[in-house]
Amino acid sequence: DADVTQTPRNRITKTGKRIMLECSQTKGHDRMYWYRQDPGLGLRLIYYSFDVKDINKGEISDGYSVSRQAQAKFSLSLESAIPNQTALYFCATSDFRVQGPQHFGDGTRLSIL
Amino acid sequence: AQKITQTQPGMFVQEKEAVTLDCTYDTSDQSYGLFWYKQPSSGEMIFLIYQGSYDEQNATEGRYSLNFQKARKSANLVISASQLGDSAMYFCAMRELSLGGAQKLVFGQGTRLTINP
Numbered sequence: 001d002a003d004v005t006q007t008p009r010n011r012i013t014k015t016g017k018r019i020m021l022e023c024s025q026t027k028g029h030d031r032m033y034w035y036r037q038d039p040g041l042g043l044r045l046i047y048y049s050f051d052v053k054d055i056n057k058g059e060i061s062d063g064y065s066v067s068r069q070a071q072a073k074f075s076l077s078l079e080s081a082i083p084n085q086t087a088l089y090f091c092a093t094s095d096f097r098v099q100g101p102q103h104f105g106d107g108t109r110l111s112i113l
Numbered sequence: 114a115q116k117i118t119q120t121q122p123g124m125f126v127q128e129k130e131a132v133t134l135d136c137t138y139d140t141s142d143q144s145y146g147l148f149w150y151k152q153p154s155s156g157e158m159i160f161l162i163y164q165g166s167y168d169e170q171n172a173t174e175g176r177y178s179l180n181f182q183k184a185r186k187s188a189n190l191v192i193s194a195s196q197l198g199d200s201a202m203y204f205c206a207m208r209e210l211s212l213g214g215a216q217k218l219v220f221g222q223g224t225r226l227t228i229n230p
Binding site for chain 2: 031033040041042043044045048058088090092094099100101102103104105106107109
């Protein structure tokens with residue numbers, strides 16, 4: 001089983017719909033992150049959380065919200081999806097070590113028509 | 114603000130040759146970390162190697178090594194004896210520490226590496 005699991009893996013939806021992407025992890029990490037990747041570009045940070053009670057905006061948080069339901073669960077919501085939110089979305093986790101890598105889920109490919 | 118630059122959008126290399134993927138960075142922090150990730154066509158992000166700013170030796174992980182030149186602010190990834198399975202996008206990223214210790218990674222735009230048989 002994957003250490004960082006994202007659901008769904010693929011989603012096609014219409015403009016204006018509310019969408020939730022879910023992430024769960026079994027690594028025991030307290031830090032969790034949401035990124036988006038647009039074609040031909042690197043990843044950009046949407047939100048991050050370093051424990052259940054702490055959530056912070058990243059570089060591109062407008063149009064998104066998050067919920068940290070438990071240490072192991074971090075969900076990303078698009079309240080009213082728009083076509084330019086079509087992208088590949090990644091959840092990641094890390095532990096307390098500054099040299100520790102972030103561990104990524106397999107991504108959710110989201111298309112908004 | 115931190116910035117990562119990968120100047121090679123694409124590279125083509127013959128199988129078994131060594132390849133160097135360039136990465137330069139810009140930061141005013143004294144303490145930072147540099148990561149390389151591989152993204153195959155299937156889309157997942159795979160961690161390859163890490164270099165800390167205070168590490169005196171270049172990092173190595175199997176066929177991967179990081180040519181860290183601090184004064185030049187470069188952190189190039191070297192893949193020795195390339196294999197067909199090395200064909201992928203490669204991203205350089207820099208760790209930015211936020212208040213509270215959450216790592217924020219800033220990514221470059223990536224280099225698409227194609228290994229030819």
